[in-house]
Amino acid sequence: MNSLGVNIGETVVNIAVLVKQVPDTNSKIQISGDRVDLSTVKMDISPYDEFAVENALQHKESGGGTVTAITVGSAGADKVLKGVKALGVDNIIRLDCDSYMDSNALQSILAQEISSGGYDVVYCGKSAADTGAGSTGPGLAERLGWGSVSNITDITFDGGLTVTSPSEGGNAIISVTLPAVVSCDKGSTKVRKSNVKGIMMAKKAQVDVKAVAAPVSSVSIVSHMMPPAKPAGKKFEGGESAQTVAQLLRDEANII
């Protein structure tokens, strides 16, 4: 950096990170009528998104840049944006939407936002803890015409990116040229915690709320239900019963 705090000779990267608010993973999910009722559930950032935020911040720290966190949701989701602001994210944007969107609708509005924002790289969690789908990262990349790598467990910054991602029989070390979408697994990443200063700053921060026009969803929710109860299992006392269980795995379960 020079005396004016400007980066010289380093690429300044425009980094986006997608975050989502989901029920705390400890929470009990209840159904009322034929829909999940989240009214009494504590909401939190989806666990994998924390790794995405950490990787985005490390990317910035490796050579300068800005990190913008983007979420799609209603005002309740601002809490998650403030949480990542406290960790050091520069800008926070919420695409304002309160209703269900299928993957096509969701990715369309995200692709619009990423294109108009001029980003070089997008980080996201490998899947969200509510749907578990993992469609957003690769789907967004396809719409942008970008490359993507998913479920990465390690990352180094060397102008481009070098990531580790599981592949059949082991791991692949992959070099990625930007622009790209990177979906993040836990791996060896240790996430930072916010400090008091960060939290105070985040309190005052403004969420940039943007209206969206999403295409009509072709997938619609019919109902929610509890998973069918599993019939009570058989329980045996003592180590010797392992023999009975082995026999049941053959005779009853037909597995071995």
Added chain:
Amino acid sequence: MSDTIVIAELSKGKMSHTTNELVTAANKLGTSCTVIVPCLDSSVATDASKISGVTKVIAAKSDVFASYDAAAWAEAIDTVAPSGTMITSASAQSKDLAARIAARRSISVVQDVISIDGTTLSTPIYSGKAIQNVSINGDAVISVRANIFPPSDNNGNCEMQVIDTTGNVSTAIKEMVQRASQRLDVSEANIIISGGRGMGTPANFSHLEEIADKLGAAVGASRAAVDTWDEIPHSMQVGQTGKTVNPNLYIAVGISGAIQHLAGMRSSKYIVAINKDADAPIFQHADYGIVATWEEALPVLSSSLSSLLG
């Protein structure tokens, strides 16, 4: 209902049994079923032409299928696939591909489908704590969980076409790091034996490995085990922040059954739990529970398996 297209699932270059399950799912959705086999060499595709319920096989032949690049695979497959509802497996790679292809076609993707009833699909949400039923209007891409639909048999015989295809590769593999052990990864295995904090030391995982080798199983772990012991890598972790697995048999040893662990394995077909605490929550989910220390139970299990497996 429109035509259905199945993307064949391959494992180590061979046709995976999962493809037969995908054909069953496809036959529930539509009348005709085209199977696309992404391959370097079309000989592997002949296996697909024997699956009952398949109307046509397209061997999509391309160098890009040598290693996975999401953008190139999606392009190479999309180019040769007719329109219709597309079905893939729900392995991590295939879910990624499903999302890519759906986006390419500007249609929606529904992941981890566990039941199909007309155009209504069921998927687990909140890590299996609830089920969501959705209806699809028009074409979609659907990934289907393994070990749910019965596999279609191999009494068919349909036409096969070889089409050369290609796509733009956007990432470059610098290096493949093979796992030191020959054992399967938890995400690939049909049987998994996992250890938790109750194993006491990481060295004791050798007792799990011994049984895994008899069963052709993978060895997994709880987060407590992964976080406590450096020797147990995160790649072994099953659960909310580890891998979601769906094997035929999951054996949990010295694992309490925390909700985040259940999130990754509760949909396993059969669950066996070995735990010294009769009140451990894992027993509520076990088909077969053994209340004992692993020190007592594992040697018996090991020798019983030896005599059963001959």
